[in-house]
Amino acid sequence: xxxxxxxxxxxxxxxxxxxxxxxxxxxxxxxxxxxxxxxxxxxxxxxxxxxxxxxxxxxxxxxxxxxxxxxxxxxxxxxxxxxxxxxxxxxxxxxxxxxxxxxxxxxxxxxxxxxxxxxxxxxxxxxxxxxxxxxxxx
Numbered sequence: 001x002x003x004x005x006x007x008x009x010x011x012x013x014x015x016x017x018x019x020x021x022x023x024x025x026x027x028x029x030x031x032x033x034x035x036x037x038x039x040x041x042x043x044x045x046x047x048x049x050x051x052x053x054x055x056x057x058x059x060x061x062x063x064x065x066x067x068x069x070x071x072x073x074x075x076x077x078x079x080x081x082x083x084x085x086x087x088x089x090x091x092x093x094x095x096x097x098x099x100x101x102x103x104x105x106x107x108x109x110x111x112x113x114x115x116x117x118x119x120x121x122x123x124x125x126x127x128x129x130x131x132x133x134x135x136x137x138x
Contacts, residue, residue, distance in 0.1 A: 008048070009112055009129030012036070012058040035060075055079040059129055070103045075127065082131060083116070083124040 010018075012032055019030050039060060042049040050061040054076050061067065077092055078084040089100035104125045107113035116124040 008062045008110075009052075009059050009127070010062070011129065012051075012060055015060050054130075070099070071107065074100075074103050074107070075130075078125070078127050079130060083126040085119075085122050085124055087122060 012035060016030065016032055016035055019035065020027075023030070036051060036058070039049050039051055043051075048062060050067075052059040052061060052067065052072055052075060054072075057079075059075065073093060074084060074089060077089060084104075086097060086100045086104065089095055089103070090097055093100075104113060107125065107127070108115055112127065112129065114126045114128060116126060
């Protein structure tokens with residue numbers, strides 16, 4: 001239901017809240033571990049579900065987009081602020097500019113990132129799946 005907002009990426013915590021909300025108050029609780037196990041079983045079916053470790057949490061992928069280790073590392077880099085820039089990737093990961101741009105373009109194409117061209121210094125690539133994590137840290 002939330003794929004339109006985050007292009008198929010959601011934090012495990014937010015998924016758990018949505019599942020509990022949809023089940024009603026008399027239903028048995030569903031733990032984060034329950035969800036991780038279910039997602040791992042769905043992945044075997046090739047349904048596009050997967051788990052991406054990001055810092056101290058997990059992102060749940062619910063669309064069949066091809067994400068490699070470069071994409072995962074960029075997601076981890078963006079975890080603290082919710083966005084990342086080409087220069088941050090280049091400086092933090094010691095990548096060539098072209099490699100950073102390719103990863104960000106892929107995330108944009110898949111709808112997993114939003115581009116802010118009006119940012120002060122350089123364009124920022126925001127990851128809506130991390131918005132709830134940022135809000136929870138306030």
